Amino acid sequence: MTVNGAPWTGLAGTTVGDLVAEWCTSSRGIAVARNGDVVPKSSWDATRITSGDRIEIVTAAAGG
């Protein structure tokens, strides 16, 4: 499993919601992709990370 490109070893049963809480101070302005698909906020707590998942947690950064 990777989170934002780095290997990640978390507890079995960790949800996307848990990951966001761990990585971000707030869920405002945050989006998550799992294996190239957006995970809607409404599904964060129901989506469990499984072996081999590639998770991307993104937000706004300065940009043109």
Next chain:
Amino acid sequence: MAVPWEAMDASIPGPALPSTTADTDLFIAGQVVGSRLILGTGGMTSPQSLREALVESGTSMATVAMRRVDPTTPHSLVDLLGELGIQVLPNTAGCFTASDAILTAKLAREAFSTDWVKLEVIGDEATLLPDTVELVAAAEELVDDGFVVLPYCGDDPVAARRLEQAGCAAVMPLGSPIGSGLGIRNPHNIALIVEQATVPVVLDAGVGTASDVCVAMELGCDAVLVASAVTRAHQPPLMARAMREAVSAGRAARNAGRITRRFHAQASSSFEGMADPWPQA
């Protein structure tokens, strides 16, 4: 043999709009966009400078990129824009394929609850010029998915038309490569895009200083997007103010209807009634 003046003057058309003193609002996708200056937030060295530049610019919309969260930095950019009442326009900067751009747009929609996206699909790392084939493909799919798509495109009138036909809410032709500060390299193409477009035209990329913005508006662009020219200026807030005034001046000049260029002089003082102290015999 003199060059026909019309050939030399092809880049900037003469009066194209009826003279008017009251300007109209800019609408994109049926929504009033309060300012005709859209600001990019990339390249600023300090958050305070960014804040001041945003305020001085008078902008109502600013672009942001989508990047991996950095747990060591609080994500305050969206909060800052929210505090200033500025609409977030997420971009797909850094995407080289339609599928990357589509995923980025969907992530932005999820993150900011906005359907608006500045669509960028880059085709070349050195010039950052857009990949038109991928761009049109991404635009079609995003429009079908309900997005308000504002594509960054080349200064190619045919590409602009294809994007408009794909359902884009505006077209955003470049003046010159991103961050180059080279201004508008092909004003005639921008004029052609303006002439044919039935959606707003936003000049995007290449602006170096205020006069470039003025020219864009004089050519008939509906708005201008400026990033590096402000954020990398020595005094970003002051440059932001200059850009705001340039948009205003260029827009007014466009609406006022400029004079036609002439090859030779045309006196503005009448020769009639001139004194003749030394009448010839």
